[in-house]
Amino acid sequence: MSDQIVFCKGGGCTAKLGAGVLSHVLERLPKGIRDENLLIGYDSRDDAAVYRISEDTAIVQTLDFFPPMVEDPYLFGQIAATNALSDVYAMGGDVRTALNIVCFPEDMDLNILGEIMRGGSEKVTEAGGSLAGGHSIADDSVKYGLSVTGVVHPKKIYPNNQGQPGDVLILTKKLGVGIICTANRIQEASREAMDEAVRSMTTLNRRASEICREYEIHACTDVTGFGFLGHLHEMMDGRHSCRIRAGEVPVMSEALHYAEEFYLTAAAQKNRNHLKDHVRFEGISFAMEEVFFDPQTSGGLLIAVPAGQAEELQKKLREEGLPAGITGEIIEKEETEIYVI
Incomplete structure (x- = not known):
């Protein structure tokens, strides 16, 4: 022990x-x-x-x-x-x-x-x-x-910052593993929640990346230590803004419960402080905000794809057993970089 x-x-x-x-x-x-x-x-x-x-x-x-x-x-x-x-x-x-x-x-x-x-x-x-x-x-x-x-191939690289206004954003894994692991360290996480987190963290992004090669991917990044919003901020690169629909973002349900119980990480608070001038929340609970700032270990791919290809790509990803969700879209640059509604 x-x-x-x-x-x-x-x-x-x-x-x-x-x-x-x-x-x-x-x-x-x-x-x-x-x-x-x-x-x-x-x-x-x-x-x-x-x-x-x-x-x-x-x-x-x-x-x-x-x-x-x-x-x-x-x-x-x-x-x-x-x-x-x-x-x-x-x-x-x-x-x-x-x-x-x-x-x-x-x-x-x-x-x-x-x-x-x-x-x-x-x-x-x-x-x-x-x-x-x-x-x-x-x-x-x-x-x-x-x-x-x-x-x-030099001409088939996925950069993280070449998304375009009108692109749709797809996330291939659920958020919340950082919060669940924090709850687990103090023996407050359920076995089911921890099992879900471990399955996610040990799932390679290989198939998601291979499926994406059938589509016109403008930008791609994996969501890790800077959280969903931190990596989204890097994706916007000071050139674009985006709208995120919180209800469409794949989330581990028990992560929301643990966030409500304040099983939080210092790293998430660093992410919040770093992004405070770039994000605006409208009608979002504190727990969901924390999930958005939560550092992800071995998180999913965040993909920018033309709107006309997004639903088919999401369908292909889900057929592989991935909980992919269409989370929002890139728009022309506005005063606020990231709107979460």
Whole structure:
């Protein structure tokens, strides 16, 4: 039991630095000489870097790691790997290789580490990739994730900020896993709620990304630590506004109940503070607001697609068992960036 107490003390994407702090640092980094083959870098706030190596091939590079948000080491490994692999899918790419990133206390049971890495390895295999090595350090707490390399055609990349007025927004997974995991840490979450959250966090975005390739995708991102509204803010890129219909957004029902009980995360409050000048709520409950700010671990894809293709895309996603919802639309830039009604 002592290992469990040390093992899970609040993690997943709730452990990420806030968007405001991160932007403050990144804006001051020297850009260096522009490389015309670097199609997407960190300056675009996109999900991964994309580098062209030939006319028909570009490599997608990303990494992600964090502390545990569940007690089961094997499930934690699966979730962390699924989350790291997601960035490749958000760019429209396919996974090729992955490297383990491990921080682990030397005095903790090594069987725990073995279970974490087993879970991660299985998800890399499910993604069609090869686990090719990694790096580990002794640390006072557990952290795990992957560095992932994928491939994509240079002309078929999904940027996160090229949506157009008139586009419809589709979300492929339900919101609320951060709130549910928080409730679970204090033993207030039901088994059903936690099982639903784990199923969501261990579902690869692979099929969602592959289905999207049949449609004209203008923008795509995966919803993780900055919450639904934070990643939507990045998608608008200061150039557009959007209207979100709260009743159409897929949400885990028990997350609303736990938000009403104030089982909240500090990371969600950072997201709220960062976005306070960009969002306007009309007739939205406090609990639903919290769900919108809730950091998602291994969240779904948020997609901008032409209105005429949205219903068919949603139908295809749902046929794959994904709880995809048409959540709103992009509009011309207005005084308020994000309207939630």
